[in-house]
Amino acid sequence: MTELTLSPLPQRGTARAALRFAAMASLVLLAACALPRSGPSKKEIYRGSIENGGNAHILFVDDRVARAASYTPSYGFGQDFLRAGQVGADEIRAGDVLGLTIWENVDDGLLASMGASNTSLTELQVDSAGYIFVPYAGRVRAAGNSPEELRNLITQRLATQTPDPQVTVTRVAGDGATVSVMGRVGGQGVFPIERPTRSLSAMLARAGGVSVDPDVAVVTVKRGGSSGRIWLRDLYSNPRYDIALRPGDVILVEEDQRSFTALGALGGQTKVPLGSEEINAIEAIAMVGGLHSGLADPTGVFVLRNEPQAVATRVLGKSVYGDQRMAYVLDLTRPNGLFLARDFLIRAGDTVYVTEAPYVQWQKTLSAITGSVATADSMASIGE
Structure with missing residues (x-):
């Protein structure tokens, strides 16, 4: 009779090689599927530029751009408020x-x-x-x-x-000459304009003063169809802003609501109150813990904003129509990069975004590869 010979079972090396092959094959999927990250890369942002068919202007910040973009909406009263004379304390009005x-x-x-x-x-x-x-x-x-x-x-x-x-x-x-005081004050209400309370600061004192930190308190006065707004500290430091009140004025005291958003490879990702009238890009980064030392690309610090038409025209050096989407690029590795960032003002509504360094994605890819190979080795060991 002919003797039958059985084929030997696969050897341990063959099984490990198969698992290694499967792990390497998974890298094809990793190439097709993005690895976890904090946001878009510099190249992806650049692809959204006007030059590449996108809808955003991307500008590297230099001295000229920093000067042209240094615009901060200011608070203040118009001439109709500043020129209004004081109400006569003895003048009779309807409702008295x-x-x-x-x-x-x-x-x-x-x-x-x-x-x-x-x-x-x-x-x-x-x-x-x-x-x-x-x-x-x-x-x-x-x-x-x-x-x-x-x-x-x-x-x-x-x-x-x-x-x-x-x-x-x-x-x-004297109810015929009154103003309304609302918001963050000691006592809201309707108050008559009397001899001691004919100015804005005196009326605020009459209402119990403000109940919010004076450094972030904003005072708005509405008069008919007009309104004006000032910082409380400017009211006290500049007598010109201590305007005369008129019957029917509405005074509103609020806490400053201006803020910017911090995203990407920073010490924190959050919405940040500006906290003062002006801050620059360096201060904004410091307010969220600075650049993440293990992730951030200091050549890819972006400030994203919708720029008013007048400012956009000045920055771009050409006429444009309407607000423009702008992405300002700050390269902190340049010889004067930190100085430029210090000169670049952050405005309410800005987004400060820091991209990840290129090697971070390589590191993540290598971790994924080594992790897959280690898993394959473990599975092969279990199968022995």
């Missing part, structure tokens, strides 16, 4: 409540009852047209006059009907 006392030099007067020498008229409210009604004097215009001027008008009217009338006018309530 007045009190009149009239003396007549006769025993049986027009207004006084028998045996009385005077007549008191209380709670006379100035109507929306600015008038009050006084018996025998008719409708008298009160708004725009001082109590003394109104006293003379009423005296003249009554003098034709009763001999030598004597009139006094007092303001019972």
